[in-house]
Each structure stands twice: as C-alpha cells, then as structure tokens.
C-alpha cells in the first residue's frame with residue numbers, strides 16, 4: 001500500500017444494527033473524524049434471528065447516514081476479517097460501553113488478530129449519553145411501550161412502533 005493510499009483511510013464498522021441507535025450513530029460520526037470513510041457493515045447471521053430483516057436494517061442505516069459524507073452501508077456474511085481483507089481494508093471500528101463490552105470486544109479483537117494479523121481493531125469509548133443504550137434494551141423498552149425518543153433516530157422510533165404496536169403514524 002502506498003503512502004498516498006494510506007492517507008485515504010477507511011474503517012469497517014461491523015455489527016448487527018438491529019436497529020441502529022444514537023449510540024451507533026455517535027461512533028460513526030466520531031469515526032469519521034479519524035477516518036476518511038466509515039463503512040457500516042451489517043452482519044448477516046443465519047443463526048441469530050433479529051427483529052428487523054437485513055433489508056430493513058440497511059434501509060434504516062441509509063435513512064440515518066444518507067447525507068453524511070464518507071459514510072456508506074454494506075453487508076457481509078461469514079468471517080469479518082475475510083470481508084475486510086477482500087475489500088482491501090485493514091481497520092475494524094468498534095464501540096465500547098461498559099466493562100462487559102470490553103471483555104467480549106477484547107476476545108473478538110484477539111481472535112481477529114489471530115485470523116488476520118494485518119487487520120487492526122480500533123475502539124472508541126461511547127459518549128456518556130449512550131452508555132446504557134443497546135439495540136437489545138431499546139427493543140425491550142419499545143416492545144413494552146416505553147418512550148425511547150432521543151435514544152434512536154426518529155425513523156427507527158417509528159419503525160419500532162410499527163413492528164411492535166402496528167402504529168403507522
């Protein structure tokens with residue numbers, strides 16, 4: 001890789017994004033302050049059935065990051081490091097919330113390094129505002145009729161209401 005190419009740096013931000021939250025969005029925005037391009041990579045995992053289909057998750061990410069320069073959306077299936085390398089990238093971006101995230105992310109990063117030594121994992125600490133926000137807890141709150149406004153983008157709030165309560169407004 002030439003020095004010039006190194007200047008145009010892209011980071012792959014992988015995850016389930018079921019659905020995208022303001023915590024994810026914060027990592028994307030801040031990732032863009034470091035990298036020229038952030039590619040949100042929605043994982044297709046046949047073992048892990050989500051609430052939203054992959055198409056719905058991509059649509060939501062697109063609706064939210066659509067006008068952000070240098071941010072794009074893609075999907076991948078199988079090993080993340082294979083996807084990263086096949087596309088000639090070498091940075092994985094992840095977000096960290098609590099200690100529980102750390103343990104899992106540490107394990108994942110070491111496994112990925114074992115599988116592909118030239119792929120680096122980069123971590124950004126969450127903003128305190130999103131410390132407790134996860135897709136899982138958002139879904140739980142939305143399912144039970146809790147107010148999740150301000151924690152997810154409005155389009156996600158609407159789609160969650162449609163999924164759980166059949167609301168269309």
Ligand code: ADP
Pocket residue numbers: 014015016017018021022023024027093094095096097101125126127130131132133134135
């Ligand atoms: P996965 O199923 O791979 O953990 P997620 O969509 O839950 O996928 O998360 C993708 C990445 O975003 C992970 O690195 C996760 O730690 C991070 N993340 C999720 N929610 C937040 C948040 N509120 N603040 C910072 N990072 C977050």
